[in-house]
Amino acid sequence: MSSSYGRYHSQSQSYAPSAPEQPPYSNYHHTSASNASSNYHYGNVSSSSFPPGTPQDVIRSFQMVDRDGSGFIDERELQQALSSGFHHFNLRTIRLLMFLFKNPHQPLTIGPKEFAALWSCLGHWRGIFERYDKDKSGKIDPLELRDALYGIGYAVPGSVLQLLLSKYGDGSGRRVELGFDSFVECGMIIKGLTDKFKEKDTRYTGSATLSYDAFMTMVLPFLVPYD
Amino acid sequence: MSSSYGRYHSQSQSYAPSAPEQPPYSNYHHTSASNASSNYHYGNVSSSSFPPGTPQDVIRSFQMVDRDGSGFIDERELQQALSSGFHHFNLRTIRLLMFLFKNPHQPLTIGPKEFAALWSCLGHWRGIFERYDKDKSGKIDPLELRDALYGIGYAVPGSVLQLLLSKYGDGSGRRVELGFDSFVECGMIIKGLTDKFKEKDTRYTGSATLSYDAFMTMVLPFLVPYD
Numbered sequence: 001m002s003s004s005y006g007r008y009h010s011q012s013q014s015y016a017p018s019a020p021e022q023p024p025y026s027n028y029h030h031t032s033a034s035n036a037s038s039n040y041h042y043g044n045v046s047s048s049s050f051p052p053g054t055p056q057d058v059i060r061s062f063q064m065v066d067r068d069g070s071g072f073i074d075e076r077e078l079q080q081a082l083s084s085g086f087h088h089f090n091l092r093t094i095r096l097l098m099f100l101f102k103n104p105h106q107p108l109t110i111g112p113k114e115f116a117a118l119w120s121c122l123g124h125w126r127g128i129f130e131r132y133d134k135d136k137s138g139k140i141d142p143l144e145l146r147d148a149l150y151g152i153g154y155a156v157p158g159s160v161l162q163l164l165l166s167k168y169g170d171g172s173g174r175r176v177e178l179g180f181d182s183f184v185e186c187g188m189i190i191k192g193l194t195d196k197f198k199e200k201d202t203r204y205t206g207s208a209t210l211s212y213d214a215f216m217t218m219v220l221p222f223l224v225p226y227d
Numbered sequence: 228m229s230s231s232y233g234r235y236h237s238q239s240q241s242y243a244p245s246a247p248e249q250p251p252y253s254n255y256h257h258t259s260a261s262n263a264s265s266n267y268h269y270g271n272v273s274s275s276s277f278p279p280g281t282p283q284d285v286i287r288s289f290q291m292v293d294r295d296g297s298g299f300i301d302e303r304e305l306q307q308a309l310s311s312g313f314h315h316f317n318l319r320t321i322r323l324l325m326f327l328f329k330n331p332h333q334p335l336t337i338g339p340k341e342f343a344a345l346w347s348c349l350g351h352w353r354g355i356f357e358r359y360d361k362d363k364s365g366k367i368d369p370l371e372l373r374d375a376l377y378g379i380g381y382a383v384p385g386s387v388l389q390l391l392l393s394k395y396g397d398g399s400g401r402r403v404e405l406g407f408d409s410f411v412e413c414g415m416i417i418k419g420l421t422d423k424f425k426e427k428d429t430r431y432t433g434s435a436t437l438s439y440d441a442f443m444t445m446v447l448p449f450l451v452p453y454d
Contacts (some may be wrong), residue, residue, distance in 0.1 A: 163447045209436045219446050220390045
């Protein structure tokens with residue numbers, strides 16, 4: 001596969017996921033969070049700390065886990081908050097999400113604005129997952145993954161996808177299928193690395209010149225060796 | 228820290244680990260493998276498949292786990308073989324080692340030549356670990372890691388090392404210390420990424436121009452998300 005402009009991305013000059021066909025919030029899987037009263041404040045973080053228009057269930061999910069009312073949630077609390085709205089995410093995916101969504105100047109915690117942005121993004125990925133899980137198996141297979149990434153503007157070379165998917169195999173040789181949390185992780189890795197690369201490709205040529213320091217700083221956060 | 232030639236690496240024009248002060252094999256921790264008869268062939272792989280001068284205990288470690296005598300060992304067998312000679316390595320580190328040492332044209336298995344090279348490299352890392360574990364705690368702390376990497380020619384920016392070490396923390400904020408297998412994993416990640424970057428920096432300037440495809444292909448193998 002060539003590395004020409006066309007291979008680099010499949011749409012107009014944007015790496016960002018295209019706007020979903022429906023608002024992302026409609027793809028939420030609501031559980032107990034939606035039953036709580038919208039006027040009850042679990043913690044000290046008021047609704048006004050969230051961006052205007054943030055749905056109540058998003059605010060409640062944050063407040064329910066921010067038990068000390070500090071206005072920031074750590075990785076365990078984020079894991080809990082997302083499990084109520086979406087899906088259980090393993091800690092490795094949680095840490096990746098925290099890295100990608102945290103305020104650059106804060107330690108590894110998430111505040112209301114970051115949480116709202118993360119939730120919106122996950123709703124978007126949920127929509128993509130459901131749209132490309134053509135056989136409705138609840139899993140994304142390699143072909144569906146390739147189509148999903150391409151559909152949102154990431155033209156990932158087949159060999160690169162193969163590499164990525166091989167990380168999720170169990171070594172038995174069986175075809176790899178991704179549940180929602182692994183799909184999110186794959187998507188975030190592809191999106192995260194591509195976006196960082198794009199920042200360095202200011203003339204949009206499909207190539208970038210990187211110093212050694214910049215290269216290592218870009219890449220290492222995506223190495224998440226957690227037991 | 229600047230990204231000048233001096234920052235890029237600390238020694239003469241070589242990224243490779245410097246020659247150890249003593250032969251790497253003398254740093255092996257021998258256990259049961261050294262007690263077996265040197266004339267007994269556990270499998271079909273003869274000594275002649277190994278590079279000339281490969282120590283007998285290395286050959287025996289390979290043969291002991293290559294039970295089907297195929298001449299190739301998979302990740303579980305490699306894990307077992309290395310545990311006998313060195314240390315228990317978690318599967319994630321084993322997979323990284325297999326990726327770095329396997330024959331580029333083979334599936335993810337290791338033959339005699341690759342095994343001998345891997346064992347030699349681990350012996351080298353064992354020597355480095357023991358040399359820089361100044362307080363003999365059996366763990367490498369952040370300062371010792373920085374010195375160890377610098378001592379073998381990798382001038383890794385402090386911020387990059389911080390990033391890397393944060394992956395091994397347990398979230399408690401306690402200072403991270405690395406056991407031998409985590410130390411090997413860190414070292415291999417730094418070495419692997421740096422060597423790949425160096426291949427693209429043909430004029431040895433400290434910068435490289437990468438296509439998007441090449442960038443993704445270089446980086447993804449180091450993302451090892453195993454549960």
